[in-house]
Amino acid sequence: MNSKAAIFSVIAVLGTAGLLWIGYQGMDLREREHEEDEETEQLGEQPGMHEHDAVRAIKQRGDILSLDRILQEAREQHAGHVLESELKHKDGRYVYEVELVDDQGRVREMRFDARTGEVLREKPED
Amino acid sequence: MERGEVRVWDPFVRIFHWLLVLLFTLAYATGEDWLSLHVYAGYAVFGLVLLRVLWGIMGTPHARFGDFVYRPSRVIAFIKDTLARRARRYLGHNPAGGAMILLMLISLLLVSVTGFAVYGIEKGAGPLAMLGGSSEFLEDVFEEVHEFFANFMILLVVVHVAGVIAESLIHRENLVTAMVNGRKRALDEE
Numbered sequence: 001m002n003s004k005a006a007i008f009s010v011i012a013v014l015g016t017a018g019l020l021w022i023g024y025q026g027m028d029l030r031e032r033e034h035e036e037d038e039e040t041e042q043l044g045e046q047p048g049m050h051e052h053d054a055v056r057a058i059k060q061r062g063d064i065l066s067l068d069r070i071l072q073e074a075r076e077q078h079a080g081h082v083l084e085s086e087l088k089h090k091d092g093r094y095v096y097e098v099e100l101v102d103d104q105g106r107v108r109e110m111r112f113d114a115r116t117g118e119v120l121r122e123k124p125e126d
Numbered sequence: 127m128e129r130g131e132v133r134v135w136d137p138f139v140r141i142f143h144w145l146l147v148l149l150f151t152l153a154y155a156t157g158e159d160w161l162s163l164h165v166y167a168g169y170a171v172f173g174l175v176l177l178r179v180l181w182g183i184m185g186t187p188h189a190r191f192g193d194f195v196y197r198p199s200r201v202i203a204f205i206k207d208t209l210a211r212r213a214r215r216y217l218g219h220n221p222a223g224g225a226m227i228l229l230m231l232i233s234l235l236l237v238s239v240t241g242f243a244v245y246g247i248e249k250g251a252g253p254l255a256m257l258g259g260s261s262e263f264l265e266d267v268f269e270e271v272h273e274f275f276a277n278f279m280i281l282l283v284v285v286h287v288a289g290v291i292a293e294s295l296i297h298r299e300n301l302v303t304a305m306v307n308g309r310k311r312a313l314d315e316e
Contacts, residue, residue, distance in 0.1 A: 121266075
């Protein structure tokens with residue numbers, strides 16, 4: 001076998017295997033669900049607190065609106081069906097990301113400021 | 127090697143091809159939900175494409191750009207001949223196949239680089255971490271381009287597979303096997 005081809009092949013295989021291994025390692029279970037929750041958790045009152053506890057703690061401090069209010073807002077704007085919602089910490093503030101199917105059957109992604117309920121971004125998902 | 131067969135695809139070309147199939151499928155399937163695996167599959171795609179470009183310059187004869195990049199007029203003429211079922215057989219990539227490789231390599235570079243950009247802006251991580259905190263508008267633009275070329279790749283894959291099937295039927299050979307064992311029936315046998 002051509003030795004240059006052998007070297008390229010070995011780099012390709014080992015490189016791919018290595019990168020996929022690192023990528024797989026990076027997917028610890030909690031991260032797999034919500035990448036940003038770790039930050040949310042750190043803001044919880046005690047270390048090791050569960051995500052929803054941390055969210056509740058933030059809510060209790062009056063920092064963010066409840067998900068129910070955001071979902072109500074989302075439904076009012078697009079008489080639709082909510083598929084997925086998530087609280088994220090982004091650019092130094094809390095945002096709710098809501099994915100919904102609107103009344104025309106299109107999937108939309110909306111992002112709300114969790115503190116004020118203001119719509120930060122809205123776009124059709126394709 | 128059977129009589130009348132010649133080695134056409136070197137091991138790297140074949141390994142590159144099938145690793146790319148694996149990685150692209152993986153990246154397409156994981157998307158935003160399995161982000162870590164998605165991102166690293168993207169790094170691997172980018173690295174493989176760079177290796178392939180280098181190999182296109184210094185690799186074995188049929189792996190080189192000079193062997194499979196034809197003028198657009200030749201590509202069009204070849205496609206017309208194929209539709210008329212009278213295209214000649216090429217040992218390496220035919221003009222349409224060569225054009226497909228170029229399109230795929232370019233699309234893959236664009237998919238991976240815009241992916242790095244989205245990742246950099248959204249998470250402030252990865253090779254384009256310096257883009258972290260850029261405007262949402264910029265993030266949207268990169269995201270749209272990223273998704274567009276990912277879907278464009280699907281289209282290219284469909285056309286590529288159709289081309290492989292068509293060529294295999296016209297010339298009564300199995301091009302998929304050739305991409306596995308690297309061997310093809312020699313030209314002068316016909």
